[in-house]
Amino acid sequence: MKKIINFLKGSPKTTVGLIMLIVTLVMTMGAPLFTNYDPIERFEGKYQEAPSEEHILGTTQLGRDVFSQTLHGGRKSISVGFFAGTIAVTLSLILGISAGYFGGVYDSIVSSIINVVMVIPNIVLLLIIASLLGGISPFLICIIIGFTSWPWNARVLRAQTMSIRSREFIYSAETLGESKLRILLVEIMPNMLSIISSSFVSTIIYAIMAHATLEFIGFGDPLSVTWGTMLYNAQTSGAMISGAWWEIAGPIGGLLLIGISLTLINFSIDEISNPKLRVQRFMRIYYKRQKKQLKENGRRS
Numbered sequence: 001m002k003k004i005i006n007f008l009k010g011s012p013k014t015t016v017g018l019i020m021l022i023v024t025l026v027m028t029m030g031a032p033l034f035t036n037y038d039p040i041e042r043f044e045g046k047y048q049e050a051p052s053e054e055h056i057l058g059t060t061q062l063g064r065d066v067f068s069q070t071l072h073g074g075r076k077s078i079s080v081g082f083f084a085g086t087i088a089v090t091l092s093l094i095l096g097i098s099a100g101y102f103g104g105v106y107d108s109i110v111s112s113i114i115n116v117v118m119v120i121p122n123i124v125l126l127l128i129i130a131s132l133l134g135g136i137s138p139f140l141i142c143i144i145i146g147f148t149s150w151p152w153n154a155r156v157l158r159a160q161t162m163s164i165r166s167r168e169f170i171y172s173a174e175t176l177g178e179s180k181l182r183i184l185l186v187e188i189m190p191n192m193l194s195i196i197s198s199s200f201v202s203t204i205i206y207a208i209m210a211h212a213t214l215e216f217i218g219f220g221d222p223l224s225v226t227w228g229t230m231l232y233n234a235q236t237s238g239a240m241i242s243g244a245w246w247e248i249a250g251p252i253g254g255l256l257l258i259g260i261s262l263t264l265i266n267f268s269i270d271e272i273s274n275p276k277l278r279v280q281r282f283m284r285i286y287y288k289r290q291k292k293q294l295k296e297n298g299r300r301s
Contacts (some may be wrong), residue, residue: 014267014268017262017263017265018261018265019261020257020264021258024074024254024257024258024261025078027074028075028078029078031068031071031074035065035067035068035071039064039065039068039073039225040064040225041065042062042063043055043063044063046059047061047063048060048061048237048239048242048244048247049063050244050246055067057246057249057250058247060237060239060247061233061237061247062233066249066250069225069230070227070230070250072225073225073226073227073229074254074258076224077208077211077212077227077255078208078258079138080208081203081204081205081207081208083146084141084142084143084145084149084203084204085146085203085204085207086146088146088200089150089153089196089203092151092157092199093157093189095154096110096155096156096161097157097158097184097188098110099158100158100159100160100162100165101180101188107158110158114151114154114155114158115151117148118151120148122145123213123214125144126210126219127214129144137221138221138224141210141214141220142207142211145206145207145211149203149206149207153199153203156199157195157199160195161192164188164192165188170183194269197269198266198269201262201265201266201269202266205259205262205263208255208259209255209259211226211228212228212255214228215227215228215232216228216232218232220232227251227254228251230247230248231251231252234247
């Protein structure tokens with residue numbers, strides 16, 4: 001615990017990112033605790049009403065509470081990102097690490113699959129499917145993004161595994177008769193946690209933004225309440241033209257919060273995995289302590 005606290009003190013980006021992420025997750029996942037209104041409840045006579053004590057972020061053209069929609073909509077948008085990230089990272093782990101370790105024919109087959117899937121533009125694929133179906137659910141968006149976003153991470157993990165497998169501790173583990181599965185899970189994977197974490201966070205950011213973009217241009221499920229559909233409804237109702245800025249303030253604020261927080265956390269993962277950045281962080285801490293010590297010595301004298 002002390003090491004974590006010291007790391008957070010020495011990395012303001014991580015601290016700010018974690019605070020922003022925790023606040024966003026608590027408010028969206030615990031939406032009923034922060035608002036008493038249903039996101040699809042309509043308030044008669046309160047159409048496109050400006051923010052007030054009763055409605056913190058005002059109401060939409062249909063008389064729905066923007067704050068309630070923002071919190072409840074964030075659940076689906078963030079869930080799509082996390083599930084898509086989990087699918088992509090799981091596939092890249094299984095295929096990338098196994099291909100890099102076993103090599104041979106298996107590696108050639110997996111590399112071919114990676115190259116084929118890599119050229120598939122998932123946004124275009126989502127648009128085609130949405131056009132054919134007349135719309136697309138958040139669940140299907142999550143599945144498609146997850147199953148088309150893993151090749152880049154798999155390629156990186158494969159290359160890193162090929163580098164690690166030639167090291168002495170891997171030869172020692174093989175000589176001692178350790179199973180292939182144990183070598184992969186215990187010896188190789190822990191040495192790539194920073195890369196895995198970074199790829200997971202990056203995929204989450206991409207999935208959330210891709211989901212919102214697709215719904216904003218009208219290919220989402222119009223009956224679901226998400227940040228993307230909120231922006232789409234605000235656009236079609238001419239919210240900005242009529243001066244109802246509060247209709248887009250909620251979803252844009254949510255996307256900015258989750259995007260910035262995850263990006264800051266991703267930077268901190270870079271600091272851990274990149275030796276040069278890690279040394280720079282330690283030097284900053286060292287110089288701060290030196291300055292503090294000099295000030296204290298000056299006061300004593």
